[in-house]
Amino acid sequence: MVRYRLLMLTSTPIIITLLALIALTMYWTVMYTWQSALMNVRADLAVAHHSMELLQKEQRMRLTALTESYDFQHIMRKHENDLIDWVKKQTGHYDLDFVVIHPASALGEFSKENRQLLMAGKEQTFFQTLEAYQLYQLNPDLPAMAQIPLLNEQGVMSRGLVSRSLIPIFNKEGQLQWIVDGGMLLNNSTSLVDRIRDLVYASDTLPEGSIGTVTLFMDDIRVSTNVPLDSKRLNGRAIGTRVSKDVHDAVLVRGEHWVDRAFVYDDWYVSAYEPLKNKEGDIIGMLYTGYLEWPMIKIYLTNIVELGFGIVAVLLLSGVIVYRGARDLFRPIEKMHQVVSAVQLGLDRRIGCMNLTDGHELQILGRQFDTMLDQLHQRNEAIKQAALELEDKVNDRTQSLHEKTHELEQHIKLLNQARTKLVSSEKLAALGELTAGIAHEINNPTAVILGNVELLQFELGAETERVREELDAIHEQIDRIRNITRSLLQYSRQGGVQDEVTWQHLNPLVEESLTLVRTGTKKMDVEIHAELNARCCVEVNRHQLLQVLVNLQMNGVHAMDDAGVLEVKTEDWLDENDQPIGAKVIIADHGCGIPAENMQRIFDPFFTTRRSGTGLGLSVSQGIITGIGGEITVTSTQGHGATFTIFLPEKATSGSKLTLELESIC
Template sequence: MKMKQLILLWIKRFRTMVRYRLLVLTSVPIILTLFALFALTMYWTVTYTWKNALMNVKADLSVAHNSIELLQKEQRMQLTSLTTSYDFQHALRTEKDQLPAWVKQQAEHNELDFVVLHPASALAHFSLVSQKLLLAGKSQTFFQVLNNEQLFALNEKLPVNAQIPLLRENKLESNGLVSRNLLPIFDHDNKLQWIIDGGILLNNSTLLVDRIRELVYTDGSLPLGSIGTVTLFMDDIRVSTNVPLDSNELNSRAIGTRVSEEVKQQVLIEGLDWTGRAFVYDNWYISAYEPLRDHDGNVIGMLYTGYLEWPLVETFLTNIAEFSVGIIAVLLLSGGLVYRGARDLFRPIEKIHNVVRVVPLGLNRRIGDLGLCKDHELAAFGQQFDSMLDQLQQRNDLIKQASAELEDKVRTRTQSLHDKTQELEEYIKLLNQTRSKLIMSEKLAALGELTAGIAHEINNPTAVILGNVELLQLELGDDSQRVTEELEAIHEQIDRIRNITRSLLQYSRQGGVQDEVTWQHLNHIVKESLTLVRSGTKSANVQIESQLDAKCCVEANRHQLLQVLVNLQMNGVHAMDDQGLLKIKTEDWLDEQGNPIGAAVHISDHGCGISADNLARIFDPFFTTRRSGTGLGLSVSQSIISEVGGKITVQSEVGVGSTFSIYLLEKAVVHNDLLLPVEVY
């Protein structure tokens, strides 16, 4: 809110003050130029930095790929050296039976995990592609995923060494990723005699990835604090990596973890390279991936290179911050120079503005000397303006003097008329109030006499009907069972007539002997009314919820108050069509200082609500919206509550429900006023 007011204040100043417009018009071009330069620099820096980072990591991946090919070439050369060695050739000529076992022992000497010599008869165990190449005398180097049995056939230790616990999954990966070399050996007749099979197991291996990292990420090639990483994947599992489990502590290796789904989809499933920002186990890396394929061209894993993203971002943000500080310094310096240069122009304008602003307030101010040469436009303007103010001051003094004399004459002549008018208005107001009370008194008196007479006249034939019905029931005896339903209907209608006459008699009482008013605890009467309402409610779909918090006692007639509560609660039940939630709450009635002056009860329903037109008439006698209603319940309730100085308020919304509130004083005050206290919202 304060920021909005500040913005509106500066907008007003810009629109109304010349000095601020001049300052803005001189400063805005400089600020816009600097910000445009800053935006262009930011765009160029971000674009260049990011593209350069992606190009670097892609180049790193290419170096890693070439490094793997060189290492595989070294393995192939070691196997070639083995086959051309004197010992191998001698054993080939003299000890053919012992040759496979001797070759198997040479694995450790050649830094290989396995070396196996297969006879030519085992050619069928290899793929068709390998068979063709071997028969053609060509050696092969490729990656391959082998299961436990295949690993055991190459070396008994490989199945154990290949096992990788999958972190966060409680599983064990038993397949192994191997770099394998196949070399054919022919006899003197140029027939395939042997196949030498050698290579290394990449599972849990760190030698290969560490050597590649040393080649790819030399000292000074990465931002300060960053680490370069290389990983070999078997499918989506890291089997050989130097990615740390904790990028901050740089401890352990993330072997047995999986690649992200996004990278897996593009590289493993679609067979495409990936270059970009990727989440590598516990941190974001600038990464590059390429698929690893076996000798049949199937994707069996991935090769990854990458380095931590944050050190690069941190360096970039540091450069941006330094550049921003420079921009701000230039802005402040240029703004200061502009303001200082324009200050000599602002001061005379500000002085003129101050005089123009305070003169309408009645202050006697003049512009005076502006400190400028006499021929200056502002100096001439100030002198002319001061002369006009002097003339205006003289004329204002004459006008004020004449105005004061005129006001005295008018005040003297109009005071008498004003007093008489005010007295007449008070008489008219009192007359209207008296007339309204007399009309209401006459209506209520006539209505009371009419209702009392009607009630007495109805009671007499009702008593005769009731007596004859009971006599008829006795005369019929057992035969009365055939007309039981008719007799019960007659009794119900007679009870209804008696209830109506009772309400009429209650409403017609004005003055007279009233029932005794005593101290009552509102909660006890509410509980009793709830019992009556529950027993009188035919539907089981009505739920009644009560919260009785009132502590203050009130003066009231217990039976009359019970009648009012039952009437209001049954009205709520009828408004909800005998289904829904009826809420009753009591609380202390507090004055403005928070002191208890009585108690209140609120009766809320979730019924159809009362329209605005009906809301103003609900307390009128005989007004009802129900076919079975008498229209006297609320009118009688209003009379009962007002007799002890209380009041009834109504809040209602169509389609939502209504809330009737009764307020009773701790000390009853008998009202004889014709206007009853009712508040409608």
Template sequence: MRSSIRIKILGLSLAPLALTLATLIGMTSYWVNSYSTDLLDRKVRADLSVAEGFLNILKQQDLINLKQLSLNQQLQESVELQKPARISQQLYNFKMLHRLDFVRIIPAAKLSERVLKEPSLGQIASQVLAGNADAGLQLISPDELAFIDPVLIEQVRIRLLQTPMAQSTERHFEKRGMFIRALHPINNVKGEMIALLDSGRLLNRNNGFVDEIRDLVYRPGTLPDGGLGTVTLFLDDVRISTNVPNKNLPSPSGIESDPTPASRAVGTRVSKDVYQKVLVKGESWVDRAFVVNDWYISAYNPVEDLSGKRIGMLYSGFLEKPYREIHNQTLLNLTLAFVLVAVISVFLVLRSTGLITHPIRRIHSVVQAVKAGKRQRIGMMDTQDEFSELAEQFDTMLDLLEERNRQIRQAADVLEHKVESRTQSLQNKTRELEEHIRLLQATRAQLITKEKLAALGELTAGIAHEINNPAAVILGNMDLLQVSLGDHAEDVEEEIELIVQQVYRIRALVNNLLQYSRPGEYTQSMSPLNINQVIEDTLLLVRHTLEKENLEVKLTLQAKCSAQANVQQLQQVFVNLLMNAANASQSYKTIHVRSQDWYEGDSLKGVIVEVEDAGKGIAKEILPHIFDPFFTTRDNGTGLGLSVSYGIIRRYGGDIQVHSEQGHGSIFRVYLLHQARYNDSDQATTEQLLATLSEAQRKR
């Protein structure tokens, strides 16, 4: 649709403004998004550094405390004097004071024996023997915990929970424990090591540890409303200590930011992407990540044990949703501001363009009136500018155009009168010529039809003579053969009967050929037939061919109604369809032959016979021509089988239909009436047969 000059001027005025504002919004959105993403990444990376520092402080603190215990004079004396009761009491007091999960003393003489039973102890005992006390993270198996403290076996056990986006696993429980483990030697006054102090702080379900880091990193006011900061320690990919809430579990306190042990996501697992990058590749992850059941701005670092092996991850992160809402609200505010500026600009531009568009609209209204056939002029304009001069020149042009139109109409009237008189004469001559052509074409068609029928009669008479004589000879010789064989004729009686039947079938075909050429003089006898029996008899005729091609025929014969037809002609149709199906199917396939009653509504009309092959189907462009005479897709085919079959069924008042899809085989359906309506004036069939015989005579 054409737009008005007012809209165009408005567009030209607002386009730069709209482009500028859109660019500004895009740049602002990009800058806010980039800056926000970078700022959030920096914050979560700093939060993770604080968590790692806190964990390192815990390690060093446990080592310092253990060192102070090793210097305790009373403990040294108890070890040297071998007083187990005093040692146990002193270790118990130390354990309760520093909230450790186990503290023990391993005599130097038994250290080698313990190392054999506790492989994790052997990883760091060598450093202690070399005089280097150490503390760090270490995994301890249930078998080793049985030597240290059997009570800890159940404390470290964590059930694994189904977690979205985590990689699949066949484990159901995590039975290992992650400990902050510290070892320090106890030396006598001579500087000789007399025992080894071993302490451990269990991190499985150590919620106080992660909550303390969270409270340190995510103080009130550090996150927006609705924000949630979380810290997690992983053993491999399993959360063993976390304050990440699991929304799929009940929260007794009802406070999402302070989950109770029952609602913490302990036992859930990290997403597959984070697992591959952090635990498998050993790289840090600073990006958004799916944590249990929501998206968080997250930072992950691998955690290593005292031997430098990656055993888990340390995570710090906060909910992405509040920041995303702030970002979306900012974009919404910018968009609203743009809309407001655009509305104000449109209002101002419309007022400014009114002085230009008013004269243009006046000129446009006059143009539309003149176009509609009215006599109208612009007249004097209120403004003394280019539009006033344009209006004056336009009125002058309209006056000249009106005079020229009057002269043209006068000349057109004279010319129209002459054209009408000449046209009427030409139309009369044309009608006479068309009538002569119609009569000529009708006469020509009659002559061609008579010539074809004459040639057809001559050809069919010759064919009948040439075929009937050999057929009579064959029948006579078969009778002679049967008499000559005598009693031995019983061995080949079935084959002799089959030959005789086929000879009679040849005679019937010759009679059919005569019927095509002289349908008014020759009528094939018809009778009610049991279609199922006809199909079974037909299969005997093609049995050897089908067995040779390794094809199986599956019969589903359910028709109960009889059909009126000639048995030899009907067998000819079924033989053609079965042979076509055999040629189309591959070896070791099945050809389905089905029969059923033919109903239209509640009325029983006759029988339907289906022949379904297991071939490649018929192409769409070929399908309309399969019943044409001499049309075939096989090198050794004649193209007459389907054409003749179609003519036979149509003569009975029935029909043949085809359904085929390439790659899915073909189904030929034969419709036979219970009471045949013999049709010897089917124009389509007659023309088809005439063309067939003419082509055959030409080739001969």
């Protein structure tokens, strides 16, 4: 209806604009929110990194305070032998997990880089992983403190991640005398990560319901963390769990920073990771900061829903305004539509007054439409009157025309019948005379051949066995010639012959035809490949089918210029339900093929492309096969050979008579 079309035209721009605004708003919001979240967590990681540096600096300052204390200096000068034991007792006073002092002779226990810095008088603080026996050497309590059960795995990790500081002490002669070694064990150091978390995530800096977390990794195992085991109930700590494979590959393998969403133990967090390296620059762990992703997404979805409600409210309000503004336009158009519908149903209606001003376009259109309806009504009445008069005249003329047409049809029918009988009689007479002459001419040399063969058999005597197969083949072909000539003579006398159709196994017939073809191609370079797989018997005339098979096989040999491979296959002919309904023979050559322009003519009588051919072989073969309800099809690719397929029904067509049509000429 026009009403809805106008509403669509006026509302579509508004809807498209609002949808575009929604899409742009969502895109910008997502991008801004996500980029802001990544920037925030990257900044959080930077704060955590700086906090770790401050803690290490504070650790080094504590050791420096120890070395500068009066007691340390006094014991080192007066009671040097007691210095090692006294330093070990100071661990608790300086809030460190271990403090030991090594004599200069133990310098070889440190790495090359550590030795160089110590000899240069430089203090150093670094991260290091130590085995249990190394921890024991620093503090007998450390191995027990470092043990972490691996959750979801069988075993306990005994290595420890430490923050270690070394401070060299020189004597008056400038020679290295002592090395103060102290630091913190980071395994199970929950107070340390909580302290860093409080620095990174101050109160009211995260969305409601979110939690900020900080983790220290040794390799990919959380050795100190405030990530909860259950992010919904905030129970326990996920110490002893491993990081995800993506983060492991990026940070620990490739040494990259990871800033993205990551699955942290049991939930998704907006996360940032950076590698922790030892003094030699090898990656030994990771520092992580992150917070729960869902509270941020929840806030974002809430904003989107609120925006959606606002947009829908604006859309409804604008739709109401558009509808009310267009209502005065809809009513006249709807009235015009009602009048048009009534006129289509055959009612005599007019638009009339539409309560619009005289100069309104729709009022002018309504008056013009009423005028057109009046003129149309007058013309329809005139047409009806003329139609009645014309109908009477047509009825009179039609009656006379029907009578004349009926007489003409009868004459044409009689003429066609007479012409058909005449043509058929002339063809049958000529064909009968020709077949009778051909049959008599064939019988004379056949009798001579038979007599000579019998004479040869008599003269050869016992030697006949050497050529028994060839002589039998000659006798069999002479019998075949006699059958053909007998049929021709019967056809010339009676105008047709009822062929002897019997049940035959197809494979023996094909083998017999192959024997004849091989005999006739002994001097040719022709290979014959046969695959005889047909199991279904068929109802055929044995001699005629043999003639068709030999004809098609010899045509294939000639198409290959008497050299090549001839393929002959038999198989069952199946219907759409894979049930046998007959058998088929496939004869394929690898010769020159048949040109496309000749494909429609190869079964025409007297059409041939060979100088020595008569053009009757394929025509007669098709007549034989179609006479029993079968079919011959051909496919060919020029230059690659041709394939003829003979479809033989299991039962020949009832009452069919196979007109020989000069088969023996082939």
